[in-house]
Amino acid sequence: MHSVIVENIIKTYGKKKEVAALSAISFEIPKGELFGLIGPDGAGKTTLFRILTTLLLADSGNARVDGFDVVKEYKSIRKRVGYMPGKFSLYPDLTVEENLNFFATIFNTSISENYDLIKDIYIQIEPFKKRRAGKLSGGMKQKLALSCALIHRPSVLFLDEPTTGVDAVSRKEFWEMLKGLKQQGITILVSTPYMDEAGLCDKVALLQNGKILSIHTPQGIVDDFSDPLWAVKSTGMLHLLNDLLALEAVKDAYPFGEFHHVVLKNESGKKELEQFVQSRAKDHAVMQAVKPDIEDCFISLMKN
Amino acid sequence: MRTLKFLLQKEFRQIFRDPSILRVILIMPVIQLLILPWAADYEMKNIKLAVVDQDHSDYSRQLINKITSSGYFILTDYTDSYNASLKQIERDKADLVLQIPDNFEKELVKEDEATLFMALNAINGVKANLGGAYLRTIIQDFNREVRTEWIQFPRFSPETQIEVVSSNWFNPLMNYKYFMVPGILVILLTMVGLNLAAINIVKEKEIGTIEQINVTPIKKYHFILGKLIPFWILGLVVLTIGLTISRLFYGIIPAGSFVTIYVFAAVYLLAVLGLGLLLSTFSSNQQQSMLLSFFLMMIFILLGGLYTSIDSMPEWAKWITRFNPVSYFIEVMRMVVLKGSNLADIKYHLFSMLGFAAVFNTWAVISYRKRS
Structure with a gap:
């Protein structure tokens, strides 16, 4: 049973349909999976979310959410999905409690009915329940938005860039909450521009310019990375990067923390790199082999 | 119905939580209603009048007195040169120029007929129109007074006269x-x-x-x-x-x-x-x-x-x-x-x-x- 099925969805913007936001996207999400949609700004993530939450009509293609067609059976979908838009969109002039109550009511339910589902999240903002939503901090706003999206016990949850603009600790907490929700059997589709969050999903789709570059488990994506990868550092990192890129054997080089990551075209390129590093001994150049992580994989996918 | 009730509750909460909007809704109309009707007045008052008196006679003075005592006009200039008065209009010091020509009294008495000249500043159309009309009525009134003074009434009036009296209904x-x-x-x-x-x-x-x-x-x-x-x-x-x-x-x-x-x-x-x-x-x-x-x-x-x-x-x-x-x-x-x-x-x-x-x-x- 698939919770979300997307088949050849195409969406273009502009009068002459000149801007392709999504070009023939297809994927499936099994029930209860935490599915990550990773991509830079403008990749088409929000467009896809808006189509799946029945806010936008696709130009062509089919999509089903929880077994219902997004065009014909949109009314059923609206009853059973939770959507948290990228921008904070609750009423800033209503209090935390009033917001939650309002959304519970328009879904014909009440806070007490589904309290067990949101308890872990809501308990953190409950001390501020008399505070107006507009006066909450970023992390608390996001917890409230998640509570509101969950209050009617949706079967599929859409989270559009929930962690953008949230501090590192809150981000970590947020992903913990998502794991908890997954255990309740809720299918979650989450988008993020941060690649380090991809590793926390069950499955990840990399979206760029409206196309899916790869869909795999995080481990699978890392395993697909076959080129040798080295980390190099010395003094004068900027010069070093330019010099590395000029090498014959180097496929790609990019800054990565305190090192530059160097992707070689093949194993034999190692020799050239070693020679290069030795020639820069006076600049304290060092090199070491590294295991690719998901970010390396995405950078290489995006550049090809 | 329950949904609607909650929607209404939410809207009212939002309205009452925005005191600036509420103030605008309730206080602004009150203030405007207290002020605007006093200013939005059709009646023209304070029309600035420049008189060019080239006659300097008894009648010309009587006429000017009658005009200024009507309350609608303010005499801003009294000269005997038309060009000087026109300058007043140009400088927006006058809305109306009334010229009383030489021999006004003489002709009125002798020939039973005299001419007056009126120049209106039509930049403010309403003011010019109404001011002209007021002035015309006053002059006609003056004319009648002069006639009654001079003409010895026979038993029956030699000319037929229609007098119109109006009454404003509803107001x-x-x-x-x-x-x-x-x-x-x-x-x-x-x-x-x-x-x-x-x-x-x-x-x-x-x-x-x-x-x-x-x-x-x-x-x-x-x-x-x-x-x-x-x-x-x-x-x-x-x-x-x-x-x-x-x-x-x-x-x-x-x-x-x-x-x-x-x-x-x-x-x-x-x-x-x-x-x-x-x-x-x-x-x-x-x-x-x-x-x-x-x-x-x-x-x-x-x-x-x-x-x-x-x-x-x-x-x-x-x-x-x-x-x-x-x-x-x-x-x-x-x-x-x-x-x-x-x-x-x-x-x-x-x-x-x-x-x-x-x-x-x-x-x-x-x-x-x-x-x-």
Whole structure:
């Protein structure tokens, strides 16, 4: 049973349909999976979310959410999905409690009915329940938005860039909450521009310019990375990067923390790199082999 | 129903939590209603008059005395050169020049006939028109006085004379406040209703809450009704305040019944709010909808019959006024307040307004789309 099925969805913007936001996207999400949609700004993530939450009509293609067609059976979908838009969109002039109550009511339910589902999240903002939503901090706003999206016990949850603009600790907490929700059997589709969050999903789709570059488990994506990868550092990192890129054997080089990551075209390129590093001994150049992580994989996918 | 109840509760909470909006809704109309009617006066006063007296006779002085004592004119210049007076007009020191030529008295006595010359500054058309008319009436009056002084009355008057005496029905003293205040109240009510409704849905668009609302199973008409009803109630509150002010400060007691006014106002507010919501669904931010409602308001006021009579407009403009809800309400207000019209008298207006309300609101519900 698939919770979300997307088949050849195409969406273009502009009068002459000149801007392709999504070009023939297809994927499936099994029930209860935490599915990550990773991509830079403008990749088409929000467009896809808006189509799946029945806010936008696709130009062509089919999509089903929880077994219902997004065009014909949109009314059923609206009853059973939770959507948290990228921008904070609750009423800033209503209090935390009033917001939650309002959304519970328009879904014909009440806070007490589904309290067990949101308890872990809501308990953190409950001390501020008399505070107006507009006066909450970023992390608390996001917890409230998640509570509101969950209050009617949706079967599929859409989270559009929930962690953008949230501090590192809150981000970590947020992903913990998502794991908890997954255990309740809720299918979650989450988008993020941060690649380090991809590793926390069950499955990840990399979206760029409206196309899916790869869909795999995080481990699978890392395993697909076959080129040798080295980390190099010395003094004068900027010069070093330019010099590395000029090498014959180097496929790609990019800054990565305190090192530059160097992707070689093949194993034999190692020799050239070693020679290069030795020639820069006076600049304290060092090199070491590294295991690719998901970010390396995405950078290489995006550049090809 | 439960959904609607909660929608209303939410809207009212939001209204009452924004004290600045509430202040604008309730206090601004009060202040405007207290100030505007005193300034929006048809009667021209303080018309600046320059007299060119080249006669310097008894009669010329009598005439000038008569003009200045009428209260409408201020004598700003008294010369014997027409060119000097024209300079006064150019410098906006005078609105009217009255030239009393040489031999005015002599000719009047000898020839029974004398000419006067009047020059009007037509930059302010209303002032020139009315000022000229006033002056003409005063001079005619003066003329009659002079005649009676000179002509020895025979037993029967040798010339037939028709004298017209008019009486102002429904407003015997022609107190312009009686028809301006109800009109201004209508404008204020329209402004409050139209602007509030116009910015409301747009505000939800701007802060993004409409996205969240749209993915819920909420019904379109529930949502629109939830927006409409609070402002409808608020509009009736503004009307009540306005009517109270008219009574306390201007002593206006409607000749007709309050029920008639409220019944019409209830339907009228539905139409105006519907129009506002319609603008709201068409705009994507508050600037757009404010500008739209501002320009509409302009047309509504100028083609609403508040300041200028609709009957004297060109045919095409009369057609436009038929699509202007404000013109209906202004007319109804004046009919009820001054003439004491009842519901049967205003049924044409009432049905037209029901039509407006139905069209605007249906249109607003249809054009509010939960998906794009």
